[in-house]
Amino acid sequence: MCSSRSDAYEDFKIALESQPEAFNVLLIDAESPVDSTLTPWEHLRNRTEDHPWILDAVNFEDEQCHLMVQTMxxxxxxxxxxxxxxxxxxxxxxxxxxxxxxxxxxxxxxxxxxxxxxxxxxxxxxxxxxxxxxxxxxxxxxxxxxxxxxxSPYCDRLFTTLAATMGTSAS
Structure with missing residues (x-):
């Protein structure tokens, strides 16, 4: 738990730079209903409440962002x-x-x-x-x-992604 949402995002970016060999993930509350047709990054960028801190999140992989929907x-x-x-x-x-x-x-x-x-x-x-x-x-x-x-399908997505990244079973 990194305190504010923007702090969590900044910590994520720092981890990407300081530990590029690691599989770094941003796990954050969605804070609002999530449109299942959007990626988690798109959801965050579409929330005006999350501007301006999230707007530079355009070059990250979808598997690097996971939402607790709507909140933990x-x-x-x-x-x-x-x-x-x-x-x-x-x-x-x-x-x-x-x-x-x-x-x-x-x-x-x-x-x-x-x-x-x-x-x-x-x-x-x-x-x-x-x-x-x-x-x-x-x-x-x-x-x-x-x-x-x-x-929680979004929780399942997190565990499935982590298991796939580690090369283990998701069950």
Whole structure:
């Protein structure tokens, strides 16, 4: 986690220069619905909210940019068991489960809605309300990759790309 979106992009470009032999990837929240006909780079360049920092991203390979759609929190709600394990007693998943009945995929839930759901579900836990910078890095380690990949095509794309690059099986 590199703080701001533009900082993450700058770190990506620095990594390309300092470690050209490595397979460098920008993994970033999409922040908005993604048109499946666009590449991740095109999605970012089309978002006026991401100007001007992303506009020079024209000579990179598609496999070097991966989106958490619409935001990383979608991956968390894809694995309610991980949330329950991390937050423990007091975690209330009912609002998330009920809310998801209105959506066809975790990737279609807006950033604002995900935040509301997670804060409500975690309000009465020992760890307190969900906090992105304090909780997200640890929460990512609790996730069942297979569950998240099944619920999130963009997560599956990331793991498939990494496995292909390493020459291993994507399962």
């Amino acid at each position: 929190e979608a991956w968390f709600i894809a694995d309610i068991d991980a949330l329950k394990e991390f937050y423990g007693e007091g975690f209330r998943e009912d609002g998330i489960l009920q809310g998801m009945t209105r959506y066809c995929s975790v990737e279609t839930v807006s950033k604002g809605t995900l935040k509301v759901w997670l804060e409500a579900a975690t309000r009465h836990t020992e760890k307190g309300k969900y906090h992105k910078t304090r909780h997200a890095p640890k929460l990512l380690t609790f996730l069942n990759v297979a569950k998240v990949r099944q619920a």
